[in-house]
Amino acid sequence: xxxxxxxxxxxxxxxxxxxxxxxxxxxxxxxxxxxxxxxxxxxxxxxxxxxxxxxxxxxxxxxxxxxxxxxxxxxxxxxxxxxxxxxxxxxxxxxxxxxxxxxxxxxxxxxxx
Amino acid sequence: xxxxxxxxxxxxxxxxxxxxxxxxxxxxxxxxxxxxxxxxxxxxxxxxxxxxxxxxxxxxxxxxxxxxxxxxxxxxxxxxxxxxxxxxxxxxxxxxxxxxxxxxxxxxxxxxxxxx
Numbered sequence: 001x002x003x004x005x006x007x008x009x010x011x012x013x014x015x016x017x018x019x020x021x022x023x024x025x026x027x028x029x030x031x032x033x034x035x036x037x038x039x040x041x042x043x044x045x046x047x048x049x050x051x052x053x054x055x056x057x058x059x060x061x062x063x064x065x066x067x068x069x070x071x072x073x074x075x076x077x078x079x080x081x082x083x084x085x086x087x088x089x090x091x092x093x094x095x096x097x098x099x100x101x102x103x104x105x106x107x108x109x110x111x112x113x
Numbered sequence: 114x115x116x117x118x119x120x121x122x123x124x125x126x127x128x129x130x131x132x133x134x135x136x137x138x139x140x141x142x143x144x145x146x147x148x149x150x151x152x153x154x155x156x157x158x159x160x161x162x163x164x165x166x167x168x169x170x171x172x173x174x175x176x177x178x179x180x181x182x183x184x185x186x187x188x189x190x191x192x193x194x195x196x197x198x199x200x201x202x203x204x205x206x207x208x209x210x211x212x213x214x215x216x217x218x219x220x221x222x223x224x225x226x227x228x229x
Contacts, residue, residue: 004155043117043204043220044156088155100146100158100172 003027006089006104014112019076023089023104026070030091030102033065035074038086038106047087048074079111117142117207117221118187125227126195134190134224138207145188147180150202150223162188195228202226 006023013019021035032051036044048063050056050072056063064073072091076083086106118137126132138145143164148156158172162182173180177195182188192199202225208218 006155008153041222041225043222045220046218090156100148100161100169101156102158103148103155105153105155 003102004089004091004104007107008105010108010110012110012112013079015079015081017079017111019074019079019083019109019111021074021076021087021089021107021109023072024070025072025091025102027091027093027102028067028070029093031067032092032094033063033072034090034101035061035063036088036090036103038088040085044088081111081113084109084111117205117219119203119205119221119224121224122222123225123227125229127229128196129194132192132195132199132226132228134192134203134205134226135187136190136205136207136221137187138205139209139219142207142209144208144210145182146206146208146218147188147190148204148206148220150204152201156204159190192226195226197228200226200228 004023004025035048037047038044048061050063050065053065053067060077062075086108088106089104090101092101117139120135145162147159149159150156160173160180161169165184177193179191202223204220204223206218206220
């Protein structure tokens, strides 16, 4: 079993829809959770960062962590064509991040105009 | 303030040659991380460096790969005697301190290595 599982998609939804992206993980030591967005041929850019369980909202994005189920989610409201990208979940056990981040494979999201 | 600069953006090497990938961190950043992204795979941590020190190289292959971050100049990821399996996108990230998980850590655009 991989440490982090993420459905690669592609996930195609119409513009304006609510998008739900998810990852599951097996390492109970993970406490810090991130979502990155990566456009084709570009580097990842950080969207959301959360610690432990709970929700965090930033504009159209909401990150949700359920440590008891080892399950994290990213919701995108009012999705737009510019949201079309690959979304990577990442996590770490140490606050300093010196152990590096463990990434999922990424979900390819397509927002249809 | 320029972002994390990686060069070259694209690199083609024949099997057996050496590849040198460079990463200039953001101004004021003294911590550098290297990641590799194989086709259809997520990013895999390779090495974490501070100026003149390797802090964690647990993700580096044991042979042919090395990394450095000298007092002056960019961080270098060096791959000797490249093989086709080394073909991947190599990303560098930098942060101002050990807190890679803070929002001030940024990735570069990557170097795409193709071994022919």
